[in-house]
Amino acid sequence: MTARKARPAKRRLLASRLVVAVLVVIVLAALYAAARFSRPVALSSAAASGAAARLPVTSALVACPAPGSGNVTGGGIAVASAPAAAGTGQALLTGLRAAGRTRSGNGVGTTLHILTQPGQMKIFRIPAAPALGKHVAVHKMAGGQVPTTTARGGVVIQAIGSLAQGFDAEQLGPGGMASARCAVPRSEFWFVSPGAPKLHTQLFLLNPDDMPADAAVGVQTDSGPLLGSPDSGIVIPPHAMIMQSMDKLLHSARAVALHVTTSTGRVVAAVRETSKVDKPGIWLPAAAPPATRQVLPGLPGTPGTRILYLTVPGSGSAQVKVTAITPRGSYQPTGGNGINLLGHETTGLAIPSLGGIPAAIKISANVPVTAVVDVPGGPAGAPGAFVTGAGPIDEQGVVAASPVGRGVSAVLVLSAPQHAASVRIAQALPGAVLNGQSGQVVQIPARSTIQVQIRLPKRSPRPLGIGIVVTPLAGSGPVYAARIAASGGAAQEILPVISTPTQIQLPEVAESLVTILH
Secondary structure, eight states: OOHHHHHHHHHHHHHHHHHHHHHHHHHHHHHHHHHHHOOOOOOOSSSSSTTOOOOEEEEEEESSSSSSSTTTOOOOOOEEEEOOOOEEEEEEEEOGGGGGGGGSSSSSSSSEEEOOOOOOOEEEEOOOOOOOSOOEEEEEEEGGGGEEEEOOOOOEEEEEGGGTOEEEEEOOTTTTEEEEEOOOOBSEEEEEEOTTTTOEEEEOOOOOOSSSSSEEEEEETTEEEOOOOOOOEEEEEEEEEEEEEEEHHHHOSSEEEEEEEEEESSSEEEEESSTTSSSSSSEOOOBOOOEEEEEEEEESOOOOOOOEEEEESSSSSSEEEEEEETTTTEEETTTTTTEEEEOOOEEEEGGGGTTOEEEEEEEEEEEEEEEEEEESSSTTTTEEEEEEEEOOOOSSSEEEEEEBBBBEEEEEEEEEESSSEEEEEEOOOSSSSOEEEEEEEEOOOTTTEEEEEEOTTOOOOOOEEEEEEEOOTTOOOOOOOEEEEETTTEEEEEEEOOOOOOOEOOOSSSHHHHHHHH
16 A cells, blocks of 8 residues: 555544544533433442432540549540440440550550440549659740640540440549540541630640641630641650640630641540649530531520630631520520621620520521630639530430439430420430430420430439430431539539431432443
């Protein structure tokens, strides 16, 4: 074949290839159009067409800073699970060591307890970890204003199988009173609180994983930002915990917001505030992430002025409105409207009209904000007890240890900000079966709040803690709840009831090529 004859053949070959490519593009476009405008076929034969898949929860991991500390914050741990059905599982309680070191040298920690019975609440005593001796500063941030040291104590709890379903854990103080919920490790935490010249603020960063975590802390107060993330980076070794003293940095602040983030790894962050280091003080509950709408459930019916602490993380000014959801209905309390804040500002506002009224409050703003409410009470040395934001209960909410007897009590505050709600409240003594299948059914009228006292069954022993399951019933509107632990007529700890599901829902894939070709 001559070169002159070969050229048309090559052109025909290139043209045919181009036609094939164009046809492939057209077919793909048609398939995706069909996927968009037709109902996709589910790949799983067990699920109905268009239905999202639900998978059982099989693992859970939380950590708590105080147990094993060997001082006024040390104490035990209460662990509870409420699985959907009978099954097997295990929960492993592991104590941290200084800088992640262990006697065995494997860096994982010291095994303290192993739990193998799902569907119960158990209380474990946690012995004091070996003393660290003289603290040696690991790092000094902000020109030496934030000294950082290794910390003593800390426990990691890992649950698998049925024990991970409906899982909750709380750390207990030396007297057995619940002091804080053990938290899930993540890459971001917010804390909002009052400040005072004589108030000691300690930030704990716990790394439960096998790899180092790189964390940073942002601080803003009523005077504006004091510390940014670029100035506060620190590495937390695997299976270790560090403590940062914020006293020098915050000595003149009247309101404080701490923002903990990680660039690599994840941590459990915890903040302790106390008027004296030899008093227990309070473990601040983590605030909800900034949003334009938040619900803070669990204002107790005890007397005293409520102080709303707000922080604006962005640069835009915020206009904030407060709505109280009370037994008398929903309304805007005196002082709850016309709240204006500058960007990067943290402040406290008194709302005395909410004193003595059990309630939830709804925060609405034009830009993302986060908030807590400070009420009189708390353990010795605490600036109060704190109410934080939480979401509605989905499927069920488990609270591991609610105090009953020996001069302490517990009450549930349940709120329905929108439609009427109905829930079932189940409870169980330590070692007894804990599930949400039976119990007291209560109704919450629309846009209102009710209280439910937690009581021991007749002729039962008087333990210090009791497990609770709150289950929204079919057709219920969104319900928000918190458990209040009280002593001497004052709130000691306010714990939101969060969703602790037995299953997770996978979102439907609506535009998958594999789905439409199935």
